[in-house]
Amino acid sequence: MDEGNELLIIGDRVLIAPEPGDEKTKTGLYLPQGLSEKEKVQCGYIVKVGPGYILPVPNDSSEPWLGSGNGPRYVPLQVKEGDYAIFLRREAIEVRYNQKDYLIVPQSGILAVVRNDLFPEEDDFDEN
DSSP, X not given: OOTTSOOOOOTXXXXXXXXXXXXXXXXXXXXXXXXXXXXXXXXXXXXXXXXXXXXXXOOOTTSTTSOOSSOOEEEOOSOOTTOEEEEEGGGOEEEEETTEEEEEXXXXXXXXXXXXXXXXXXXXXXXX
């Protein structure tokens, strides 16, 4: 793909930069060996999110030839860019974009997220 193109994520899917399988994640979570060895669960950072779940357009049957004038409406996703996601590996689809490997996962395949703004930065602690 050309670097000038923008990658758009559709619907309820998210783009994840996967972490290599480790027993302990960068955020401090420990994954049981059985899960990480069998690659049932994987972790990574959410890079991009889709618009969400599309809502049906109300059917105004009095004048169906008239457009609603409004674009589609969406229910936003719970996850957001920058979240650290723990997801089911079987739900992921591997893609390569701009010479980097990513995974596209539906939100339903994400088990949990760690939101960075919940934790203070390490530099915020004064050791004295």
